[in-house]
Amino acid sequence: MSRSRQQVVRMLALVPYLQGNDGVPVNEVAAEFGVTPKVIRDDLRLLMYTGTGEYAGELIDFDLTALEQDGIVHIRDAEFMTRPLRISAREGIALIVALRTLRASASGLEVDVIDSALAKLESAVGDTVSASVDVLLDKVDPAIHGTIVEALTGRKRLALTYATASRDERSDRDVDPKRLFTEQGKLYLEAYCLKVEDMRFFRLDRIVSADVLAVDAEDHDDAPRDLSEGFFTVGEETPFVVVDLHPKAHWLTEYYQVDLVSQDDDGIWRAKIYGADWSWLRRLVLRNAGSVSVIEPDTLRSQVVDDARLALQAYSDDVVPKES
Structure with missing residues (x-):
């Protein structure tokens, strides 16, 4: 289980535990959940932004003075957790679509859990849904x-x-x-x-x-890419670089947002590669040095040459990269 999923599971269990053990030392909470006191403190600070609204009484609260000075956890304003959650028809439909999307990528026992939740939601929403919603994904083995x-x-x-x-x-x-x-x-x-x-x-x-x-599997400390704004979202302000991709760099078109401009008989593909920012684009070109040539913008082209020159000077002061 990923660390983020472990945190979500832990925090879902923390609230009822703390409601039944008000005034418990943070060290005991950490021991109960098998983590360090620092992890519990971080969880509690995050939980303070959790609730059904944005005002007092709608958000979970803790006595920070007792937590910081005495190491004692006092939970407040979490009574809403025991009340049945009411959602609108629109919210219910949105959840149904999300669950159907999740089901398309689920497997094993996950499917049974999702189907159970879907059945309850669809029953609750009832006739307010004028037409069924299907989520279609490309078939995989x-x-x-x-x-x-x-x-x-x-x-x-x-x-x-x-x-x-x-x-x-x-x-x-x-x-x-x-x-x-x-x-x-x-x-x-x-x-x-x-x-x-x-x-x-x-x-x-x-x-x-x-x-x-x-x-x-090893933990490479690489945070999953934030896909909240869309996986391949390109807007008017999205930075891009025009490059020539040699055959060894054609794989870039499989993993990043790329618009192919032209392809010649020698296997050179001219393309626009979009990125989150200019520093990311510069690193991408440098990691594929020799297989990617920057055409424009000139500022990025100059930066890549300067960075490559500095790197080569670490090996030999006599080696100077050519402009490419």
Whole structure:
């Protein structure tokens, strides 16, 4: 289970525990939940922003003076947790769509839990829904899907054979899986690829085979990419760089937002690559030095050359990179 999921599960259990043990020392709480007192303190600070509204009495509160000075936990204003939650028809429909989307990427026991929640929501919403809502995802091999879920649940490394459409070839690689998610009707696996030593996205419909290895997945301290604003969202202000992609860099079109401009007979693809900011784009080009040539903007091109020059000077003062 990921650390963020562990935190959510722990905080859901914290509130009823603290309501039944008011005035408990924070050290006892930490021991009860198998974490450090600092983790519990951080959980409590986050819980203070949790509730059904934004005003006093609608948010969970704690006696911070007692917590900080005496190490004692006093919970307040959490009575709303025992009241049945009322949601509007619109909120119910939104939850139904979200659960159906989640179900499309679920497997095993998760499906039964989601189906149970869906049945209750659909019964509660009733005839207020004028038409059924279906969530359609590209079909993937259920055996591969199940293997990936097994690896995620057991925190095991995966051996994948992946088909790269842009190069019409397959590659074998070992990955440490992070999470499954859906975007634009497709299922993706986010994982740390040991072959390239970086985080990558893998479309499940392009995974040819997957095997769980008898090796624990490592924690590479890479935070999952924030997809709250959309996986491939491009706006008028989104930074982009125009580059020439040599054959070894064609794989970039599989993992990032790229608009192909042209392709020549020598296998050079001219493309726009979009990124969150200019520093990320600069690092991406530098990591693929020799396979990616910056065409524009000139400012980024100059920065890449300067960074490459400084890096090479660490090896030899006589080596100077050519403008490319």
